[in-house]
Each structure stands twice: as C-alpha cells, then as structure tokens.
Amino acid sequence: MNKIVLAISILLVAACSCQQHKSETKMKEVQKYMPDNAVIAHRGTIYWAPELTEPAFRWARNAGADYVELDVQRSKDGVLIIMHDRTFNRTTDVAQKFPGREKETIDLFTCEEIMKLDAGSTFNTKFPDRARSSYKNLDVLVFEDVFQIAAGNRIKRNPDGSRAFHLDAAGKYVFEYEPDPADNGHRPGVYIEYKDPDSYPGLEEQAYAELARFGWNPLEGEVIKDNVPFYIDGKVNVGNTKGKILNQTFSRPSMLILQKVFKEQVPTSFLIGNTKTNDFAKVEVMDEIVNFALSSGAQYIGTNLGDENDGLSPEFSKKIHAVGLKANAYSFNTIEQMEKYLPLLEGMITNRADLTIYFYCERGVRENKTTQTPEEVLIQLGYNI
Numbered sequence: 597m598n599k600i601v602l603a604i605s606i607l608l609v610a611a612c613s614c615q616q617h618k619s620e621t622k623m624k625e626v627q628k629y630m631p632d633n634a635v636i637a638h639r640g641t642i643y644w645a646p647e648l649t650e651p652a653f654r655w656a657r658n659a660g661a662d663y664v665e666l667d668v669q670r671s672k673d674g675v676l677i678i679m680h681d682r683t684f685n686r687t688t689d690v691a692q693k694f695p696g697r698e699k700e701t702i703d704l705f706t707c708e709e710i711m712k713l714d715a716g717s718t719f720n721t722k723f724p725d726r727a728r729s730s731y732k733n734l735d736v737l738v739f740e741d742v743f744q745i746a747a748g749n750r751i752k753r754n755p756d757g758s759r760a761f762h763l764d765a766a767g768k769y770v771f772e773y774e775p776d777p778a779d780n781g782h783r784p785g786v787y788i789e790y791k792d793p794d795s796y797p798g799l800e801e802q803a804y805a806e807l808a809r810f811g812w813n814p815l816e817g818e819v820i821k822d823n824v825p826f827y828i829d830g831k832v833n834v835g836n837t838k839g840k841i842l843n844q845t846f847s848r849p850s851m852l853i854l855q856k857v858f859k860e861q862v863p864t865s866f867l868i869g870n871t872k873t874n875d876f877a878k879v880e881v882m883d884e885i886v887n888f889a890l891s892s893g894a895q896y897i898g899t900n901l902g903d904e905n906d907g908l909s910p911e912f913s914k915k916i917h918a919v920g921l922k923a924n925a926y927s928f929n930t931i932e933q934m935e936k937y938l939p940l941l942e943g944m945i946t947n948r949a950d951l952t953i954y955f956y957c958e959r960g961v962r963e964n965k966t967t968q969t970p971e972e973v974l975i976q977l978g979y980n981i
Contacts (some may be wrong), residue, residue: 619893620920622860626725627885627895628920629839630863631826633961634943637661638927639680642947644726644970646719647687648678649734651979658780658973660966661949662834665787666742668803669797675769676739676806677899680790686712688736697835697840703795707769710736711759730979735759736911740771742811746784746835747963757869778977783835786812787842787945789867793850800843800853806856807841814838815861830963839863844898848888865896865924868907871945882912890919898924898945901933931955 637659640652648666654665658930667680682701684690691698693712694705702710720727726864735741750759752772760772793799807813814820824837834840843854844865851866858864866889889897897916899907906912908925916923926945929933934944934955946952950970956962969977 608785608880609688619890623893623895623920624902626863628948629837630842630896630943631662631786631834631839632922633956634658634662634834634922634924635949636663636665636926636943636945637949637958638665638916638945639667641949642665644930644950644974645728645979646716646731648732648737649731649976650737650741650745650751651716651731651734651977652774653737653742654750654778654977655750655970655973655979656949657746657748657782657784658778659781659949659970660953661784661788663785663834664742664746665789665945666891667789667791668739668799669702669791670799670802671705671707671710673705673706673708674802675708675710676802677702677710678737678739678742680791682795682815684710684713684736687718688715689717701795707738716910728979728981733757735818736767738771739806740810742786743807743810744773745776746786748776748779748781748783749773771828780831780976782832784832785834785837785840785842786888787844787856790845790847790850790854793845793847793853800850800857804857809864812841814840815859842896844896848892851888851894862895863896864892864894865898866894867894868897876959879911882915885920886915886921889921894921896922896924897943898926900926901937908937908940910940928952 606673635654639647640656645651645655646652653664666678669677669679671677674917679702683699684702685698690713698783700972713736714733714734715876716731720731750773752774754760762770788803790799804813808816811817826834826837842863842865843858844867845854846867846869854864867887901907908923913923923941924943925937925941928944928946929948934952938959946950953962
C-alpha cells in the first residue's frame with residue numbers, strides 16, 4: 597500500500613513539475629514579444645499635449661515611443677471611449693457643456709454627448725507655458741482612434757473641423773480616417789489599460805472583437821511571423837510584431853478574463869495600485885502579489901514609482917524576477933527617476949517619452965535616430981503655438 601501511495605505521489609509531483617515547466621516556457625515565449633527597455637508613452641503624453649488626445653498620440657508616435665498607452669472605458673450606448681478618470685471633469689469642459697453632470701461617470705453619457713466635449717482647452721488653462729491654440733476643441737477619443745494613429749493615420753475631418761463619421765445600417769458608429777501627411781514611419785504598439793473593468797461587464801471580450809475588426813488583434817486574421825524585428829532602419833516596428841498590444845489591469849477578475857479571452861498568448865501585466873493608499877510594499881504582500889500574477893498567467897507586473905512607499909523597491913524587483921516575471925513601472929518624469937529604476941525593470945511607462953528615449957540612448961541600451969526636439973515634432977504635426 598505504501599508503495600502505491602509513494603508511486604502516486606511521485607506521479608503527482610512529476611505532473612505538477614511538468615505543468616509548471618510548461619507555464620514558465622509559455623511565459624518566457626510571450627515575454628519575447630515585447631522589447632526590453634521599452635519606452636511606453638503614458639496617455640501619449642501628459643506633458644507636451646492634452647493627455648489621451650489626438651496630438652498626444654500623434655506626438656508619441658512621431659517621437660519614437662515603442663508603445664502608446666491608453667485607458668479604455670465604455671459609453672452609455674456601448675462605444676469604447678478613451679479616458680483615464682471615471683468622469684470627464686478633470687480634462688474636459690463637461691461642466692460647461694452639461695451643467696450639473698460633471699460628477700457623472702462616463703457610462704452615463706452617450707457617444708453623441710461625448711463628441712460635444714472639448715478635451716484640449718483645459719490643458720491650455722492649466723499649462724499656459726505649453727498651451728497651443730490648436731489644442732482647442734480636441735475630441736475625446738474612441739478606442740479605434742489610437743490604433744489608427746499608431747498605424748500612421750489621423751482622424752478625418754469635415755470642413756468645419758468636426759470629425760467625420762457615419763452610422764451603418766445597424767446604427768453603429770463608423771469613424772473615418774485618412775493617411776497622416778506628417779507620419780514619419782514609426783509604428784508603435786499599443787498598451788491597453790482596462791479602466792475599472794468591473795463596472796463594464798464584457799469589456800475584455802468587446803475589446804478583443806474590436807481589435808479583430810480593425811486589424812490589431814494578433815490572434816485573428818493573418819498570422820504574424822516569429823522574430824519580426826522591433827526596429828527597422830531606425831524606425832519603431834513594434835506595432836507590426838506579435839507584441840503589438842499589451843493588456844493591463846488593476847482588477848484581479850479582469851486579469852483572469854483577459855487571459856481566458858486572449859488565450860494567454862498576448863503580453864499581460866498585472867497592475868499594482870497607488871503606493872499612498874496600498875501596503876503592497878510590505879514583504880508579505882509582495883509575495884502574494886507575485887504568486888497571483890504567476891497563477892493568473894501574467895508575464896509582467898506593473899507598479900508605480902514612490903517616495904517613502906516605493907512601488908518598485910530592489911527587494912520587490914528581486915522577487916518579481918526570481919520567478920521569471922518582468923517589471924514595468926509608471927510614471928517617469930525625470931532623468932533622475934530613470935537612473936534610479938533602470939536596474940530594476942524592463943520598461944518605463946513615461947510622461948516624457950522624449951526624455952526616456954534620450955536616457956536609454958545615453959546608457960547604450962537603445963539606438964535612436966530622432967533628431968527633432970519635442971516642440972519641432974508638434975510643429976511638424978501642425979500643432980502651432
């Protein structure tokens with residue numbers, strides 16, 4: 597009897613070991629889809645242009661970021677909307693356009709209402725030193741906009757400057773685009789954050805379907821070849837590789853849904869919350885976070901920079917890397933921050949893609965052909981003072 601029990605135990609251990617090996621192999625394979633020392637343009641930029649707007653993403657593309665990062669939510673009538681906050685109040689003129697509704701969440705507005713908002717003028721008021729008249733009356737973007745921009749296009753406009761679109765036979769919005777005459781050939785990937793997904797049932801499945809519809813789902817359509825280079829002739833080419841998208845979320849239920857929907861074949865990052873309100877920097881919590889990330893099929897942990905409560909301490913970084921996971925961190929603003937965290941991570945989610953590209957080049961871990969200043973890129977794109 598003891599021999600039988602021993603034999604069963606050996607078989608179980610062997611099976612577990614084999615499964616663990618398969619999981620580790622899959623994790624490392626998917627990690628190869630994303631370049632190390634990646635420049636991830638946080639909301640496009642929040643420094644040089646109004647965050648999550650067309651100029652922010654066009655600028656990040658032309659500046660040479662490897663990825664542009666967005667936050668996706670959903671309108672009342674089911675359109676995927678790009679917005680970081682749960683309300684429009686901080687970054688738009690919602691209080692003027694819809695008095696009394698400034699505290700209402702995004703899912704209480706229709707797409708038609710959202711298209712009436714100005715997402716640029718608030719930036720001009722808050723940052724007069726970086727204000728531009730061409731930032732007035734910018735659109736709140738929809739999901740597809742960012743991918744079209746990453747692919748070298750821009751929003752098509754009517755003669756009055758409003759965006760061109762029509763409704764199809766089913767009453768769904770069909771937004772129109774055109775080649776961007778200022779496109780310089782960089783093809784970044786897109787870093788997708790599912791914002792508060794627990795409030796939007798089915799958000800992950802909807803994003804999967806939308807990505808497939810406009811040709812950005814790496815699991816649908818034409819099979820992407822292995823080993824497509826991240827850079828070609830000095831230009832970013834991440835958007836044409838198997839790592840063209842990365843999914844990330846703070847939500848544990850959403851992590852599990854994402855891995856099911858995307859079949860654990862797309863780079864995925866488990867995001868960690870604000871260091872000022874969470875105690876994840878404690879050793880016992882670090883271990884639990886790492887274990888969940890592993891069990892959920894993540895390849896990355898995304899954490900934020902901190903001061904007293906450091907979101908990516910050397911100890912946490914060591915724990916992350918000890919099990920084969922990789923680390924990305926947000927949000928970089930200074931060379932000093934980049935210097936401090938360079939040994940601890942693989943990717944920088946940055947508000948200053950220009951500075952991060954420069955920093956990586958100076959450290960010899962990236963080749964950069966960009967010679968224009970950030971302001972020159974904006975002028976080239978038509979965003980004059």
